[in-house]
Every structure is written in structure tokens, then in C-alpha cells.
Amino acid sequence: MIVRIIILCLALLTTPAYAGENIFIIGSYQKEDLCGDPQLKGVNLAIEESGLHDTSVTSFFLHSRIISKQDFAQKVQSIEQEIERKKPRVIITLDDPAFNAFAKTVLANPAMYLVFSGVNRSLTDYNKELDFLNDTTPTKNITGVHEKLFMLEQMEFFEMLLNKLDKVAILYSTDSMGMIIKDQIVNELKQTIYASRLEFFPVKYMQDLYAAADEINDRKNINAYLPLPLSIIDKSTGQKKTVEELAPLLIEKIHKPDLALNKAFSKVGFLGGVSVDFHHMGHQAGTLAIKLLHGYNITKLKTENAGRHTISLNKKRQGSLSLTIRDDIWNLLDEVY
Incomplete structure (x- = not known):
């Protein structure tokens, strides 16, 4: 009996705090998009490398390049319902349409984090609307990687x-x-x-x-x-x-x-x-998300520029x-x- 208690205690001590958490990845375009697909692969590689095997990862695609505004709004609403139902710990958005669609949703849920990848619009402009940054330091629950075009x-x-x-x-x-x-x-x-x-x-x-x-x-x-x-x-x-x-x-x-x-x-x-390098940029964003799941203070995870070109x-x-x-x-x- 004592041995079983010791084993149970050790299991509790070694079980990561992030076990069982949900990660949502929301792509702005269709799955095979030239800009979105390499970012998605980079994010997934970062998650695989982290060893978060008990974490559920779900991907969504908004198809914003090819569908009507009405259909886009319906897709956003459907994903918001999934967010409410599954309460993901981290949402990773790929490119501007997804970030723009879900930033306010995450800001209204401080228990969640949003990590963006591939945002092209100036973060200064976004900050005027969302007020989530002090220069490059997050003041709320959003951080990520801005896309530099080189x-x-x-x-x-x-x-x-x-x-x-x-x-x-x-x-x-x-x-x-x-x-x-x-x-x-x-x-x-x-x-x-x-x-x-x-x-x-x-x-x-x-x-x-x-x-x-x-x-x-x-x-x-x-x-x-x-x-x-x-x-x-x-x-x-x-x-x-x-x-x-x-x-x-x-x-x-x-x-x-x-x-x-x-x-x-x-x-x-x-x-x-x-x-x-879109793949590397997605990997940067995925790495930030993993750090958040490991308990890093988001104010220490400053926004980054895409760090590599090809x-x-x-x-x-x-x-x-x-x-x-x-x-x-x-x-x-x-x-x-």
C-alpha cells in the first residue's frame, strides 16, 4: 500500500501542468495554401518536438481567399462555438484574417492565450485597436511572430x-x-x-x-x-x-x-x-505557444519578427x-x- 502511494505521488509530481490542454490552430486560408501550409507544418513540428503527447491539437481553415464574407463569418462563428465548448489553452492564428477574427475573442477570455504567426499588418496599427502591447512586450494575453518580407x-x-x-x-x-x-x-x-x-x-x-x-x-x-x-x-x-x-x-x-x-x-x-522562411516562422510561433503551456509569463515572451529568410x-x-x-x-x- 505504501509503495502504491509513493508511485502515485511521483506520478503527480512528474505530470506536466499542461497535460490534457487543447491547442487550436486557425489558418486564414485553405489547408494547402502557399503561405499557410508551411507555417502550419512549422507549428506542428514545434509541438512534436516539445513532447506534449497528451495535448489535443485541432486545426481549422477559414478559406478567406475564396469564400464570401458571409461564409467567412459563418466559419468564424462555428469556430467560436468550438472555442467556447473546448476552451483551448492556446490559439495559434496563421496570417492576418485569422488573427483579426479571433483576437478580441481571446482578449475577452484571459485564461486563454493567442499566438499569431505571419501577421503582415503593422503591430502598431493592431495595437491601436486592441491595446495588447507596450512596444514589443505583451501587456495582455497575445504575442506572436510578425512576418518580415525581406x-x-x-x-x-x-x-x-x-x-x-x-x-x-x-x-x-x-x-x-x-x-x-x-x-x-x-x-x-x-x-x-x-x-x-x-x-x-x-x-x-x-x-x-x-x-x-x-x-x-x-x-x-x-x-x-x-x-x-x-x-x-x-x-x-x-x-x-x-x-x-x-x-x-x-x-x-x-x-x-x-x-x-x-x-x-x-x-x-x-x-x-x-x-x-514560412516554415521557420511557424516554428517560432509554435515555440512561443509551447513556452506558454510550460508556464512562462507572457510578458517575458516579446513579439518577434520572422527570423530567417531563404x-x-x-x-x-x-x-x-x-x-x-x-x-x-x-x-x-x-x-x-
Whole structure:
């Protein structure tokens, strides 16, 4: 009997406080999204490495790029009901739409934490609405990883690759995320020599995209472009098309180097370049979540910037553009597709 009591006491002492906790991961887009999927994999890897085997992890996907505002609101409401029912200890949001949808819900539940990954909008702007930060220090129950685009490094890489960079076209959708990322590009480059080299091409509908693609292709002073048609409306069907679906069209119509937002863009056929490592960024967020489950004081877990970039290149696209890559540039590459 005494032995059994001792064993029971030891079990209680060695059982982590987080056993049986729920983690919700809420992705802004569809499961295989080029931006969301590598973040999700990074978060899951951090959780696996932590050894939290008794913790339940549930993933949700908001499909915000392709569904209506009404359907999006219904998805949010359904997840809020799950939050109320299962009371997750930590909610991890991937990208701005998910963070924007659930930040106030978590703030109203101080027993929960929210860890964001891949937020593009300025945290200063979010803080004006939510009041959860003092500079980078959390004052409430939210922390996370802001997405740095590494645009200066991207521009410097392409200037080295092409030997000149007169103008770079930013081809972006006018949905909320397209506008947020366009503003972030401007902000990252505003104090650099590249600020005056940007040409902006906003597009909402497919006919806008065709016209912009033709102009970018025909303009002699545009040396490269950044494809950001994240959600484009096809009037003939009423459906929204994402950058994955539009990549073959843009690759066919624009015979100029395409700068990748992340290496997954190189996988679908764009040329590549310097971009945020989305997998590592998700791993950063997952690590913050694990620390919270281990009892870290959230005020000690300051918000972070994405800490790693990667340099990728698609060899087929390089060949179709007849680009010669110097040996010193090949040596810089992290990924070749």
C-alpha cells in the first residue's frame, strides 16, 4: 500500500501542468495554401518536438481567399462555438484574417492565450485597436511572430542577378491581404534607394489582371515583377482565383523575372529570390505557444519578427527566361526546384 502511494505521488509530481490542454490552430486560408501550409507544418513540428503527447491539437481553415464574407463569418462563428465548448489553452492564428477574427475573442477570455504567426499588418496599427502591447512586450494575453518580407534583401539580390533594376512592378490584388502586403512592401523599402523604383498594378477582376500582365510585359523599363494576385474575381463564374491557380497564366504572359513572396511560389513556377522562411516562422510561433503551456509569463515572451529568410530558384523558369546565373549566385541559393 505504501509503495502504491509513493508511485502515485511521483506520478503527480512528474505530470506536466499542461497535460490534457487543447491547442487550436486557425489558418486564414485553405489547408494547402502557399503561405499557410508551411507555417502550419512549422507549428506542428514545434509541438512534436516539445513532447506534449497528451495535448489535443485541432486545426481549422477559414478559406478567406475564396469564400464570401458571409461564409467567412459563418466559419468564424462555428469556430467560436468550438472555442467556447473546448476552451483551448492556446490559439495559434496563421496570417492576418485569422488573427483579426479571433483576437478580441481571446482578449475577452484571459485564461486563454493567442499566438499569431505571419501577421503582415503593422503591430502598431493592431495595437491601436486592441491595446495588447507596450512596444514589443505583451501587456495582455497575445504575442506572436510578425512576418518580415525581406524586401530590401530581395531587391539587392535581383539587382545582382540582373545587373540592373530600373523598375519592379508590384502586381497585387485589391482584397484586404493584397492591400496589407502592398503597404508592407512600401514600408520596408521607404528608406532605401528602391522606394522610387516600384510601379504598382492593383487588380480586382480577371480582365484587370490580363491588362496589367500585358503592360508589365511590354514596359521596357520594368525589369522584374512581384506576383501578388492573392484573390482575383472571375466575373464569368463569380468565383475567386488564387495565386496558385493564376501562376501558369502569369508565367505565360509575362516574360520577365518573377520575385517570389516565399519559396513555395518557386515550387509553382515563379523564378524565386529572397523571401521569408514560412516554415521557420511557424516554428517560432509554435515555440512561443509551447513556452506558454510550460508556464512562462507572457510578458517575458516579446513579439518577434520572422527570423530567417531563404533564397530559392526555379530552374525551368530560369531557362524559359534565358537567364544566366553566375557561380557566386548559385552558391547563395538554399533551394532549387
